[in-house]
Amino acid sequence: MDTHHETQLDKELRELKNKLIHMAAIAEAMIDQTIKELVNRNEQYAPEVSKEEDDLNRLQIEIDEQALTLLATRQPVASDLRAIVAATKINGELERIGDLAINITYNVHTLVQQPPLKPLIDIPRMTELARKMVNDSLQAFMTGDIELARSVILADDEVDALKDQVLRELLTYMMADPRTTERALALILVSRHLERIADHATNIAEDVIYITQGRDVRHPKTPR
Amino acid sequence: MDTHHETQLDKELRELKNKLIHMAAIAEAMIDQTIKELVNRNEQYAPEVSKEEDDLNRLQIEIDEQALTLLATRQPVASDLRAIVAATKINGELERIGDLAINITYNVHTLVQQPPLKPLIDIPRMTELARKMVNDSLQAFMTGDIELARSVILADDEVDALKDQVLRELLTYMMADPRTTERALALILVSRHLERIADHATNIAEDVIYITQGRDVRHPKTPR
Numbered sequence: 545m546d547t548h549h550e551t552q553l554d555k556e557l558r559e560l561k562n563k564l565i566h567m568a569a570i571a572e573a574m575i576d577q578t579i580k581e582l583v584n585r586n587e588q589y590a591p592e593v594s595k596e597e598d599d600l601n602r603l604q605i606e607i608d609e610q611a612l613t614l615l616a617t618r619q620p621v622a623s624d625l626r627a628i629v630a631a632t633k634i635n636g637e638l639e640r641i642g643d644l645a646i647n648i649t650y651n652v653h654t655l656v657q658q659p660p661l662k663p664l665i666d667i668p669r670m671t672e673l674a675r676k677m678v679n680d681s682l683q684a685f686m687t688g689d690i691e692l693a694r695s696v697i698l699a700d701d702e703v704d705a706l707k708d709q710v711l712r713e714l715l716t717y718m719m720a721d722p723r724t725t726e727r728a729l730a731l732i733l734v735s736r737h738l739e740r741i742a743d744h745a746t747n748i749a750e751d752v753i754y755i756t757q758g759r760d761v762r763h764p765k766t767p768r
Numbered sequence: 769m770d771t772h773h774e775t776q777l778d779k780e781l782r783e784l785k786n787k788l789i790h791m792a793a794i795a796e797a798m799i800d801q802t803i804k805e806l807v808n809r810n811e812q813y814a815p816e817v818s819k820e821e822d823d824l825n826r827l828q829i830e831i832d833e834q835a836l837t838l839l840a841t842r843q844p845v846a847s848d849l850r851a852i853v854a855a856t857k858i859n860g861e862l863e864r865i866g867d868l869a870i871n872i873t874y875n876v877h878t879l880v881q882q883p884p885l886k887p888l889i890d891i892p893r894m895t896e897l898a899r900k901m902v903n904d905s906l907q908a909f910m911t912g913d914i915e916l917a918r919s920v921i922l923a924d925d926e927v928d929a930l931k932d933q934v935l936r937e938l939l940t941y942m943m944a945d946p947r948t949t950e951r952a953l954a955l956i957l958v959s960r961h962l963e964r965i966a967d968h969a970t971n972i973a974e975d976v977i978y979i980t981q982g983r984d985v986r987h988p989k990t991p992r
Contacts, residue, residue, distance in 0.1 A: 612853060629836060633856065636860075715949060718942060718946060722942065722946055725949070729953075
């Protein structure tokens with residue numbers, strides 16, 4: 545193998561991975577900011593969150609282009625090939641996490657205009673879990689840590705359970721007093737957005753397991 | 769270029785695309801079936817929908833493996849390369865559309881156990897739009913029809929407007945009579961799942977535009 549090309553591929557792969565890490569950091573910041581807005585009952589981060597969404601969109605395209613260039617010019621195989629294809633899937637997951645953070649800000653906008661419905665406990669807990677899942681899934685991608693990827697998939701059950709708990713509790717509010725309906729519904733939708741963020745982190749973790757455990761594509765078992 | 773390889777690549781690309789078409793047909797059937805359950809107020813398709821979800825999961829993995837094998841063994845470039853990478857993104861979108869159809873069946877399960885809340889008009893309309901968007905986005909991928917892809921993205925605005933309309937209407941039901949809350953909420957969630965199905969079709973359409981209009985990755989404009 546040509547040593548120069550190998551080094552160049554390694555360098556370009558590292559750049560690609562660093563861009564994903566950058567996307568994940570932005571996505572995590574957006575999750576934090578939107579939930580701080582909800583807890584503090586203001587919309588202080590609105591301009592920042594909107595700029596961060598633009599950054600995610602731009603990075604997503606850059607990663608796709610860089611991955612395609614790498615595939616076309618370096619002919620990577622085996623785990624390098626899998627990592628590059630995974631990068632073009634993971635960038636989409638991170639971009640959508642940003643979209644969901646934006647969705648949460650719409651619900652926050654509804655909520656801050658009315659008195660608080662109840663102290664928030666489960667939703668900040670869901671937020672922290674979802675944020676950690678995003679962080680861990682990217683960490684697992686960078687290090688190939690299958691156990692960490694599995695822990696992300698397990699954490700998703702906890703987020704789902706919290707989502708169901710939020711729904712049950714807020715349903716009783718709505719049924720007891722229709723004046724709470726709009727706020728309760730906004731909080732239910734926030735919990736759904738957080739659940740979807742956790743789903744995207746789970747998708748990333750599944751991709752990591754698939755990449756790391758994948759058979760060598762140069763030697764497929766099925767004849768063709 | 770080696771003519772034998774070119775032909776082999778074309779054949780394998782056609783197989784890959786046919787698998788995506790197969791996935792899309794299954795996803796569309798699932799959307800139809802779940803909404804028929806909602807309208808007919810029964811759960812007749814439950815076993816079928818569950819089997820179809822398994823089929824989607826299996827096809828998603830097959831497409832990923834086949835795409836990786838193609839990338840490793842045929843070194844495709846330009847539009848072939850883009851089509852293969854797009855296939856590994858689109859299979860994920862279709863698999864998630866199947867997941868959302870499953871989510872709808874959970875809400876249908878809640879709804880059929882109680883008397884109907886209201887005649888359904890907007891939700892069947894959303895369903896038909898979402899199903900058509902899935903069909904059109906795949907058609908656009910197969911034919912490279914940019915105009916069709918753009919029409920999918922435009923249709924998404926219509927689905928979003930219907931989603932908002934469903935929310936507003938059902939909010940008034942819940943606020944007027946708390947006994948309607950559980951059913952109204954289930955219908956709101958169905959509309960959200962349909963909106964997300966439309967989002968996935970929109971993602972596919974955006975991928976199609978990106979593939980077709982992408983610069984030649986063998987000749988990137990940015991120096992590296």
